[in-house]
Amino acid sequence: MTNLKTRAPIALLIIDVQPSFEHMPYWPSGQRQPFQQALLKLQAGCRQAGVPVVHIFHIDNDPPFRADSGLIRPMDWLPGQPTVLFDKHVHNAFTDTGLDVWLRRQGVQRLIISGIRTEQCCETTARVASDLGYAVDFVSEATLTFPMTHKGTGQTFSAQDIITRTELVLADRFARIVNVDTCLSGL
Template sequence: MTSQHTHQKSALLIIDVQQSFMHMPYWSSGQLAPFQQALLKLEAGCRQADVPVVHIFHIDDDAPFCADSGLIRAMDWLPGQPAARFDKHVHNAFTDTGLDNWLRRQGVQRLIISGIRTEQCCETTARVGSDLGYAVDFVSEATLTFPMTHKGTGQTFSAQDITTRTELVLADRFARIVNVDTCLSSL
C-alpha cells in the first residue's frame, strides 16, 4: 500500500452496471455471481466508510442503451441510492458528464473503479481519471467483462485474459490494482 492511496477522500464509481447489458448478444451470466458478490461487498464497505457511491450509466444508439429503452437503470441486485448519478455517451465517465466538477466539489482525490466492461469503460475511466490527477484504485474483481474474438487472428480471449491484460497496462502507470479487501482496508 502506497501512501498516495491512504487518507485521501475517495469515491466509488460503479460504471455501467445497468440492465442494458443483459440484452446484448455477448451477455453471459457465467461470471456474474463472483462479480456481484465482490461489487456488493465493495459497495457496502464504501457506504460504511462514508465513501460516496456514484452510479455511471451509458447511453448510446444501440437499442438496449437508448435513452428510451427503459434499460438505463441499475441491475436489480444493486442496492441503495447513489450519492450522484451521471449519464455518459462515450467510454469514459468524465467527458461531458460533470463528474469531474462534482468530484472536485466533494474534495475527492481517489477514485475506486468498478463496473462493466473491465477493458472498455472501466479501463478508459481509470486512464482519464489518472490523467486528471486522481489516484485510482482499480478493483478488478468488482469489474466484469466477456470473451472477445480478435478479428484479425480469430483468437478468442477469455474474460480472464482481458482482465489480466487490463491489469498489466494499468498497473503502476494509471492505477493501483487491488482486490476488494485491500481497497476497503485503505479507506
C-alpha cells in the first residue's frame, strides 16, 4: 500500500480488472480493446491529476477467482501500482472490505467507477456508493461486460444492450454517466 501525498476528494475505483476473467467461457469480448484504451486513458489522467487509484479484486470459490489461483492481480496491460487495493467476496466493493473506511479517512467524496462487469460489480458498487453518500461518476466506456442470454426467453442481449440498460437505471439516480474525456475534464 502506498501512502497518499495529499488528501484528494476524488478516487478512481478499478473493479475486478483481473486475469480471472480470461479463464471464463465468455472471454474474449469484441469490446476488449476499446475498454483497455479507455481505462488506460482514464487511469493515466487520474494519476496525472493526483487522484488515488484503488484496485478492487474479486475472490470466490470459482477456480479462476480463488485466492490461490494466481489470477488475483491486475491484468498484465494495466500499468502502475495502485494507491491501495481491496479484495471483495460479493458484488459490491464496499461490503466487508474496508473501502468505505479508507475513503472517508482520505476525505474522498466522489468516486469514479470503472472495471469489469458493467452490470454486475461496477453497477452494484455505484448503487452502494450512492447510498453511502458518495457522488459517483460512472465511466461506461471504461467498463466491460459480455453478451448474456435470458434463461426464460432465450433472448440474447449484447454487451452494448447491457451497458445501455445500466446507464439508463443509474443515470441521475445513482450516478452521473460520463465518458473518459468528460470525467477527466472535471478533475
